[in-house]
Amino acid sequence: MATLAAALALTTTIATVAGTTDLPPGDPSRGEALYRQYCTVCHGATGEGDGPNAPFLEDDRPRDLTEARYMARLTDRDLTEVIRGGGGGVGRSRFMPAWGNTLSPQQVGDVVAYTRALSRQPQRPMALPADPPAAAGARLVAELGCTGCHRIGDLPSAPVAPDLSRLGAKLQRPWLDAYLQQPHRVRPAGYVPLSRSRMPDFRLSPQESRQLTAYLIRLRPEGVLPVGSVQAPAEADGSALFQRLACRACHIFAERGGQAAPDLSLVSQRLQEAWVALYLLDPQAADPRSPMPRPGIAPGEASVLASYLYGGGLPLAAVRTDVEDEEEATRGVALFRELACRACHRRPDEELPERVGPDLSCIGDKLQPGWLAGFLRQPHPIRPWLKARMPTFGLTDAEVEQVTAFLATLRDQGLPPLSPRLQAGGGASPDILQAGARLASREYLSCSSCHLGGDSAAEGAEEEWAPDLHLAGRRLRPEWIVRWLTDPQRILPGTKMPSFFADADSGPNDILDGEEDRQILALRDFLLAIGKAPDSPVP
Ligand code: HEC
Ligand code: HEC
Ligand code: HEC
Ligand code: HEC
Ligand code: HEC
Known part of the structure; x- marks a missing residue:
């Protein structure tokens, strides 16, 4: 008995020396935010292993983290190890990614604490009755970013889309121009994980789209590596690296893989190769809100991996910005402001620009629900003096119904009755x-x-x-x-x-x-x- 206690004490000491348990205890509420950002796509919002990406992981189902009997067998150390090093590191599925390069030790501790809390709930909360459409509509309106353009009572406005301020180093010009004219889903799980936000259609004319493109493609940070400056070791095998790092846990590539992230088969049309190589080195440096785990690879490996994604083809020419563009770009700056792109595309610390749409706080008093539903499906100009326009979100019928139901509840409670x-x-x-x-x-x-x-x-x-x-x-x-x-x-x-x-x-x-x-x-x-x-x- 005494020896066992001594042995246990010894393991504890070793662990402390190794730096895994000398941390302050994890904070489950901070852990919850991290869990939402990084884990829900696979493990699900409630932890039951039923996230939207779960069906695409071949036979490796994400663990049900609420299963108390199983989870009780894992020590905090086991949890720390699998979260840091990924499933591959402990003989489990490679589709459980390694987060140790992305999360700090303290953050791992916070996530461990939250993961524990998921299985300690004595009973799973009963499934709530289906939301009445208006409540669902209120959430949808916040997720879609309507509040970036419209004041709606005191509903907050969070930035729901990527920061575009360095887009010129990222996207290819023809892709950008085509996308602005016909936006489509790039991130299947949303930019904010599991939100239903999407890039709406502003019904831009080809000229407007050219102007915006000319402006956005000029937004590039200083000091980006030029194409080809990262030398790839000749013998490196991109395909083996891609398999080992289990990128298919989240990404489709050549028609196989997860639905948590953009289709990597499209990378060669969409992105600049130098940007991809840098992104693979450190996704959070490119975008602090990226939910992609940092693979922890060397620069040479990153460029091998990037060139594998480009099918080993020739590197793309650097993006041209012609002098003749200057006029279009100037017009693009104004358009970007008038159309209120920053209502959704801004950094979290950036202030909301002035709202360009009408105040909807009492819109239920004003509009007929039938007209409203039709307008949400197919917006059109109403106020001829506005340069801004209501974009088309491509809402489903159910979404139109929810948003309409919510907006209909927005009434001026202080209105005296009509005589x-x-x-x-x-x-x-x-x-x-x-x-x-x-x-x-x-x-x-x-x-x-x-x-x-x-x-x-x-x-x-x-x-x-x-x-x-x-x-x-x-x-x-x-x-x-x-x-x-x-x-x-x-x-x-x-x-x-x-x-x-x-x-x-x-x-x-x-x-x-x-x-x-x-x-x-x-x-x-x-x-x-x-x-x-x-x-x-x-x-
Ligand atoms: C791409 C999908 C994916 C994401 C994202 C993901 N996991 Fe997992 N996770 C899995 C899979 C698959 C397994 C099952 C591994 C197995 O049983 O072989 C798993 C297993 C686990 C386990 C159980 C390990 C064990 O020993 O049984 C824990 C704990 C866990 N994940 C925590 C997390 C946390 C915390 C995050 C976010 C930081 C996360 N996972 C993100 C796919 C994912
Ligand atoms: C990029 C800014 C922008 C976003 C985002 C936006 N709107 Fe609008 N919306 C406008 C503008 C501008 C108008 C006025 C158009 C006009 O009058 O020609 C408008 C008009 C409307 C109107 C008609 C109001 C009236 O009194 O005529 C409704 C209703 C509406 N928007 C709802 C929504 C909802 C719901 C969302 C989110 C799904 C949304 N809007 C997102 C800019 C925006
Ligand atoms: C846990 C899920 C996950 C894993 C594993 C993962 N990624 Fe990602 N990746 C993402 C997400 C989510 C994004 C989108 C980030 C954003 O919102 O811009 C992304 C973005 C990318 C992009 C930019 C795509 C685009 O069109 O904007 C590339 C390239 C990429 N990942 C490559 C890889 C490679 C290569 C691997 C394997 C080393 C990998 N990813 C592993 C989640 C993942
Ligand atoms: C209502 C919110 C909203 C508004 C307003 C909005 N966007 Fe977006 N935009 C998004 C979302 C969400 C995405 C990500 C969509 C995805 O990944 O599927 C996006 C994606 C993009 C992308 C692709 C970026 C990338 O890295 O993948 C570009 C470019 C873009 N928007 C430009 C614009 C421009 C220009 C305007 C103004 C005319 C604008 N957006 C207005 C929500 C918005
Ligand atoms: C001096 C210019 C002016 C005159 C004259 C005028 N209006 Fe208006 N009216 C406006 C403006 C501007 C608005 C838009 C207010 C807003 O939504 O910002 C408006 C809005 C309206 C609306 C709401 C329209 C909508 O679809 O949102 C109605 C109804 C209306 N006016 C009726 C009338 C009637 C009836 C008359 C004549 C008896 C009239 N107006 C005369 C300037 C005028």
């Missing part, structure tokens, strides 16, 4: 519609001096134009139209829309007996009616 006289229902008579048309006409309130109406252009400069009133009937809630006409400044302080009915005697006296309430309702009914007959011009 009974302003609540009269629609179904207006021809007389009322005619009164509305007269009020809107040039002889009276002259709505079309600002508003677009069908095909007829408004007067004045483009920056002064207001939304097409033919959209109003299908777009706006009738009650909101009444409130807007009654007091637009209450809804949107500073708007150029005049307050026609600011006080009791402001409306014209020769229409509907000069009664403002009836005039407002007549305008409302008129707008609802012309919306349903899109060809009639605004008088």
Whole structure:
């Protein structure tokens, strides 16, 4: 007995000397953030081994980390060892990557502490009932980065996409130009792991895309290695290295492999070879938010591996930036700002730029859900003066339903009820519609001096134009139209829309007996009616 205790004490001492247990105990809450970033794609959000990448690991299923009986058999040292050195280091699956080059000893300790907590939960929480669509919509809106362009109450805005400030050293020019015109999924598990964010389609014209490309391709850091400057040992075998490092745990290459990371078969069209070699040396130096483990290889090996991914072909010519580009690049700088690319693409410490989209905090009061769903599927310009535009996210039907349900809940709780006289229902008579048309006409309130109406252009400069009133009937809630006409400044302080009915005697006296309430309702009914007959011009 005494010898056993002595032996145990000895192992502890050895471990301490080796530096594995003299660390302060790991902090499971810091460990949780690391786990989300690096481990969920395989082990799943709850640790059960069911992450989205799990089905692609051939027969090597990621361990269910909540399985208490199994996990109790592993000491903290065992856990530390497998997390640092990977499965291959302890005779287990190579598809469990080695994190020792990426995580500091303290961070490994934190992850170990969190991993322990996963299996110590006495009971797994019961599966929650499916979220009501609105709650799912709220999460989706945050993940997609809507809050980078729109204020939505106090929902926070986190950067959801890669920093583009060194893109010129990374991407190939033709790929970038084509991608901006037709974005598609590059990272199957999302840039923020397991989020549903995606690069939306800004419906750029070929010229706009050229301008943005000309600008972005100039963004390169000083001192990047030129192509070919890292000399590869001639005898090195890229294929063997690729197998040994088990890159297929996360990446597809030649149609086999994981779904946690970009398809490496596309690297040769997408990326610059010198960038890839540097990335393989230290992914977090290229992008601190990269969830790829640092392979821990020498520069020579990195360039062998890179050239293997390029099929051993000729290195690509360095990216050209012509002098003639200068003008396009200048235009690209402005476009990048106007379209608010930085709403999503910024470093975590970078401030959010000014929001370019309308405030959606009370949008449920304003828009009809049917119109909103159609707009989210296929956005189109509404406010002619805006240089920014609402991009197309390519939402699925279920996602459209969730976002619509969430936005419909955003109401102004402090709104006083409408006076009974302003609540009269629609179904207006021809007389009322005619009164509305007269009020809107040039002889009276002259709505079309600002508003677009069908095909007829408004007067004045483009920056002064207001939304097409033919959209109003299908777009706006009738009650909101009444409130807007009654007091637009209450809804949107500073708007150029005049307050026609600011006080009791402001409306014209020769229409509907000069009664403002009836005039407002007549305008409302008129707008609802012309919306349903899109060809009639605004008088
Ligand atoms: C690419 C997928 C993948 C990722 C990412 C991944 N793992 Fe694993 N992990 C596996 C696989 C596969 C196994 C099963 C190995 C076996 O049983 O042979 C495993 C096993 C484990 C085990 C059990 C080891 C044992 O001895 O049974 C632990 C603990 C673990 N992973 C922790 C982590 C942590 C912590 C992270 C994040 C830092 C992580 N894993 C990230 C795939 C992954
Ligand atoms: C890059 C910036 C940007 C992002 C990101 C963005 N929007 Fe927009 N959105 C706009 C702009 C600009 C408009 C105004 C377009 C117009 O009026 O022509 C707009 C308009 C809208 C409108 C119509 C509001 C009204 O009063 O007419 C809704 C609803 C909307 N966006 C919802 C969303 C949702 C939901 C998301 C996330 C899925 C989102 N937006 C992401 C820029 C953005
Ligand atoms: C644990 C999963 C994981 C493993 C293992 C892994 N990677 Fe990655 N890798 C990623 C992720 C995730 C990204 C995307 C990072 C980002 O968001 O930019 C990435 C990005 C890359 C890129 C850039 C791809 C692009 O189109 O932007 C290359 C090249 C790459 N990895 C090569 C490798 C090689 C070679 C190996 C084997 C040594 C490897 N990776 C192992 C997860 C992994
Ligand atoms: C609503 C958020 C959002 C906005 C706004 C946005 N992007 Fe993106 N973008 C993303 C996401 C998310 C990705 C990563 C997608 C993926 O990997 O599948 C991405 C990827 C990219 C990439 C590829 C980068 C790489 O390394 O893979 C480029 C280039 C890019 N965006 C340019 C732009 C430009 C230019 C604009 C403005 C016109 C813009 N983005 C606006 C979300 C956004
Ligand atoms: C001096 C210019 C001007 C005149 C005249 C004017 N409006 Fe407007 N109106 C605006 C502007 C600007 C907005 C857009 C406010 C915003 O969303 O930023 C607007 C918005 C609206 C909207 C909401 C449109 C939407 O789809 O979001 C309605 C409805 C509307 N006006 C009705 C009218 C009616 C009816 C008249 C005539 C009785 C009228 N307006 C006259 C400037 C004007």
